[in-house]
Amino acid sequence: MTAETCGEAETYTDTDLNHHDQTYNSSETEYSGDDKEDGDVNLDPDLSDPRSEIRDRDSDWNESSSSETNVKAVNKRLSCPECGKQFLHKRSLQKHVRVTKLKLFSCDECGKIFSKTAYLKCHSRVHTGQKPFACEICGKRFSQKTHLNTHKTVHTGQKAFACELCGQKFSHKTSLNTHMVVHTGKKTFACELCGKRFHRNTLLNKHMNVHAGHKPFPCELCGQRYSHKGYLKSHMRVHTGERPFSCALCGQKFSQNTHLNHHMNVHTGQKPFACEVCGKRFGRKTHLNSHVSVHTGQKPFVCELCEKRFRRKSNLDSHMKYLLFCGS
Template identity: 50%
Template sequence: MTTCNKDEKKGKREKTFFCETCNSAFSQRSHLKDHLNIHTGQKPFSCEVCGCSFSKKSNFNRHLRIHTGEKSFSCEICKLSFSRKETLKGHMHNHTGEKPFSCEICKYAFSQRSHLKDHLTIHTGEKSFSCQTCGCSFALKKSLKRHVRVHTGEKPFSCEICGTCFSQQANLKNHLTIHTGQKPFSCETCGCSFSRKESLKRHVRIHTGEKSFSCEICESSFSQQADLKRHVRIHTGEKTFACEICDSSFSRKETLKGHMRSHTGEKPFACEICGSSFSRKLNLNLHMHKHTQQKLFSCETCGSSFSLKEDLSIHMRLHKAFSCQICGFSFTHEASLKKHIIIHTGL
């Protein structure tokens, strides 16, 4: 009985063709011929569609599939198709969980060689891809590609529901939760859920008390960057929100919105008990004290409490009395004191 070795079963040929430059060996003369182009720099295989050139015919054939859309290699598990056998092989690691590509520095493992290559830039600090517009550098080509959209204004990712466009795919993904109502990010402390991870991160600061944003002028600290931005306008006096009717300006958009109701007459904040309406939520809150009998404003002198701040101000006049320097008699109003003085002066 005739037996054959492993190489014969696979139909492998002896490598008898050698490169005189690097001593690489090949089983076919055509393979050696393609290889020599690496040393000569010759790229005889040109794409008629886009003009790209290649030194090896195999690379040229793979490139052509980009234009034809041919995807001959299919995943038997999820039915996804790929134009390259190597890509399919890498894809299969997603199903098997295999991560054969490990970082020698931190031992982090990846399912794709390209992912490992991208990861290595963290350790080397190399940033080979630079923006020709502003000079910013990036470690990954895809990061540069995303950045360039800041300058071009390109927004290639569109919402199929409302048509809103985004420059980043991640932003589109976050936007879609508005339509789906999905809120996958939950607070472990109070159970509140959010559609975006960034929103959860901001919310958590309420529980931790973390105030990462500090004012450089007065050192006040805030948990939200937006709150710091609003605060800084107190120091700068900046009032960027102007009323188009009366030219009044405000430092906060919310304040302008409330001000506009003085022109429109709109009173969207209604009392559920008596039906009274107010243009500002603050006024409704003050009004509610009348029904709840809640008295939040206390006199520091005698301890009397009031439901409205205005009532406390009126009360304080009793303690800040106008006294007659002649007889010591006191009055709550200056006008009353002046009338009393006439008794002594006769004027």
């Protein structure tokens, strides 16, 4: 008797044929479910055709007889028409053909998949540590040519990435992305000890010295100590009067880059800091902190002469000037 469902031209007993039909039908049902699951992938029509070349090429059937039941179990293996690799289930063959047809390449070390061998080759240097691209000026080496090209802007001074909000330019795209949090106010890195938040992980690491009490950088002019060399460098401008940060729109100069960033809100009108109580917005975090005391009633600034308290430091400063004027 011939199995008419799939076109196999083998001879079976009635019992064998019934078993064959059940195996074929259950396989087709499983395959249809896989088609639905992977519906976003367009596979070769031969894979979904019951009369496909895949089954025609793989017409070998392995029969094993049971001594107890004397019934033959039929096991059919599907093979890939491209490489000949065999699979027990159509789902496995389907996924194999998808990878083959899309020409995907997998990293043997971590399993990450790439669409081109060139991408895989570049990625492999992550595991090997190979850095074939060297800077002709300083000799620093890189694993990818794009990283070398980005590095070269350090020597050329080229700044191709500009902030659309304030016009400040950067040599690296990552530097621009980091800068954008100045406008958005987003600070994703939080100190586990005091809860203070930072928009850069490097700033958080520097901040941790505050809790450790480690301040190895003293000012030679006034003796004030700092936890990081960068803080000392910024402090020195108090003594030198240097203001290296200039506004590209109005020319006003600042001693700190953060002061320039705050100033840019004057031109853009952006107020990224919002009060959670009333919704009022501010261009600076310090202004928001001062405003919050309106809701809390807190007055943290105390006059040392009369112990009068103020919500804002500016009010305390005005009060002190008044006392000095009256005393004179």
